[in-house]
Amino acid sequence: MNTQEIVQKLWNLCDVLRDDGITYHQYVTELTYILFLKMAKETGTENNIPEGYRWNDLSAKEGIELMKFYRQLLLDLSTEGKGKIQQIYTNAKTNIDEPKNLEKIIKSIDDLDWYSAKEEGLGNLYEGLLEKNANEKKSGAGQYFTPRVLIDVIVELVDPQPGEKCNDPAAGTFGFMIAANHHIRKNTDDHFNLSVEEGRFQKEEAFSGCELVQDTHRLALMNAMLHDIDGEILLGDTLSSFGKQMKNYDVVLTNPPFGTKSKGERATRDDFTYPTSNKQLNFLQHIYRSLKKNGKARAGVVLPDNVLFADGDGQKIREDLMNKCNLHTILRLPTGIFYAKGVKTNVLFFTRGKGDKDNTEGVWIYDLRTNMPSFGKRNPLKHQHFEDFIEAYQAEDRTKVDDERFSYYSIEEIQKKEYNLDLGLIQDDDITTYEDLPEPIDATEDAMEKLEEAVSLLDEVLTELKVIEGK
Numbered sequence: 001m002n003t004q005e006i007v008q009k010l011w012n013l014c015d016v017l018r019d020d021g022i023t024y025h026q027y028v029t030e031l032t033y034i035l036f037l038k039m040a041k042e043t044g045t046e047n048n049i050p051e052g053y054r055w056n057d058l059s060a061k062e063g064i065e066l067m068k069f070y071r072q073l074l075l076d077l078s079t080e081g082k083g084k085i086q087q088i089y090t091n092a093k094t095n096i097d098e099p100k101n102l103e104k105i106i107k108s109i110d111d112l113d114w115y116s117a118k119e120e121g122l123g124n125l126y127e128g129l130l131e132k133n134a135n136e137k138k139s140g141a142g143q144y145f146t147p148r149v150l151i152d153v154i155v156e157l158v159d160p161q162p163g164e165k166c167n168d169p170a171a172g173t174f175g176f177m178i179a180a181n182h183h184i185r186k187n188t189d190d191h192f193n194l195s196v197e198e199g200r201f202q203k204e205e206a207f208s209g210c211e212l213v214q215d216t217h218r219l220a221l222m223n224a225m226l227h228d229i230d231g232e233i234l235l236g237d238t239l240s241s242f243g244k245q246m247k248n249y250d251v252v253l254t255n256p257p258f259g260t261k262s263k264g265e266r267a268t269r270d271d272f273t274y275p276t277s278n279k280q281l282n283f284l285q286h287i288y289r290s291l292k293k294n295g296k297a298r299a300g301v302v303l304p305d306n307v308l309f310a311d312g313d314g315q316k317i318r319e320d321l322m323n324k325c326n327l328h329t330i331l332r333l334p335t336g337i338f339y340a341k342g343v344k345t346n347v348l349f350f351t352r353g354k355g356d357k358d359n360t361e362g363v364w365i366y367d368l369r370t371n372m373p374s375f376g377k378r379n380p381l382k383h384q385h386f387e388d389f390i391e392a393y394q395a396e397d398r399t400k401v402d403d404e405r406f407s408y409y410s411i412e413e414i415q416k417k418e419y420n421l422d423l424g425l426i427q428d429d430d431i432t433t434y435e436d437l438p439e440p441i442d443a444t445e446d447a448m449e450k451l452e453e454a455v456s457l458l459d460e461v462l463t464e465l466k467v468i469e470g471k
Helices: 003-020 024-042 055-059 063-080 083-089 099-110 114-120 122-135 148-158 175-187 196-204 214-226 241-245 279-290 313-324 383-393 411-416 440-470
Strands: 166-168 207-211 233-235 251-254 298-304 325-332 345-352 362-367 406-410
Touching: 003 024, 003 099, 003 114, 003 122, 024 055, 024 083, 024 099, 024 114, 024 122, 024 214, 055 063, 055 099, 063 083, 063 099, 083 214, 114 122, 122 175, 122 214, 148 175, 148 251, 148 298, 148 345, 148 383, 166 175, 175 207, 175 214, 175 251, 207 214, 214 233, 251 279, 279 298, 279 313, 279 345, 313 325, 362 383, 362 411, 406 411
Parallel strands: 166 207, 166 251, 207 233, 251 298, 325 362
Antiparallel strands: 298 345, 325 345, 362 406
16 A cells, blocks of 8 residues: 555545534644654654553544543643644644544554555555645635745755754744755655764754644654654744744755735844735745855745735835845746635745845746646646756856746846836737727728628618518
């Protein structure tokens, strides 16, 4: 049994809980509580869990006794557990009411092919569940999940290296950092090429993040643990004073949440030069301020179109970004790749300068949106869709790239447009442009001919009707 089949079996168990009125997102959270205990047993790490609260203790019970024990277990692990265990179970409570449903889930998990799951990686299994949840529109979890292929492309191009500190200030389920970890492992023979100290750094310090929503924070902690990452994942609001501690990173990879602060409130960060109610603009300020000022620290950030053209504070923030950083590339993403319909997004790639002035000389923009197929569940985004962009991005001399989707705007041109970066979209084949329209005189004559023809046909119809009436 492969990971995909195990994920599907686990996902099908959600049907068991329908009678308890449990949502998909609640189900994944509930599964996390139970799977944590089972995976600790399978990986031989139960010594971190207090005795009496381990998998065999749970699976040995039945009926009402099981239900009571499970509720107590959640409560006690949130208070008596240590470190990550306590964080995963903080304020944990079950949404399952029926003892027989809890019993069925525990038995089904116990009966899975755990040998195959371990062979393919427990982290892959858990990520499969998270992806399944994100793809369910009813779950509402899509906002916490960036398509894996997009994450992989961004990580590939930003290219985090061993020894660099990587961060995601809007961590969601920690997907960007998991991918960055995988990227470095792949390039270091699974850390075999690193010293003991370098390996320790990669596990304990290289990857960190911050997540605002507690249930999502649990999923991030579980995901990190199953991928053997022990970096700090904070629970808090990056855009409040809490976020000021997050700084001096080599790499930031993130997809901040879309929207504005409730009731139009401005960010409570007193270190922002331009506090605004637009969350994405605030996240953008946080990101470029959190990078090391060494000319090497870099970021890949998913942001909606409004960040490119919002005026007022938006214009000032873009100007500040292009002063402090080299904003070298913008990728205009296809529509339909996120759960929120109609949201148009981009990836901004930039490198923090050593100084705070004149770091951007010009911006390369790649249009992967216009004249692209419609993406969604039936036609998912794949790595092959990014291949031309990757080739253009990595070209030694971008001026020699022959691709109509790739265009360059100097800083002087951008300044003339008042730092509006809503640029670089090619002509849409579905839209008729002014140049395609016929000459006005020709068009008028053609219209008159058609009208005359229509009048003539109506005359014929009228004549025939009169003849019929005359009879």
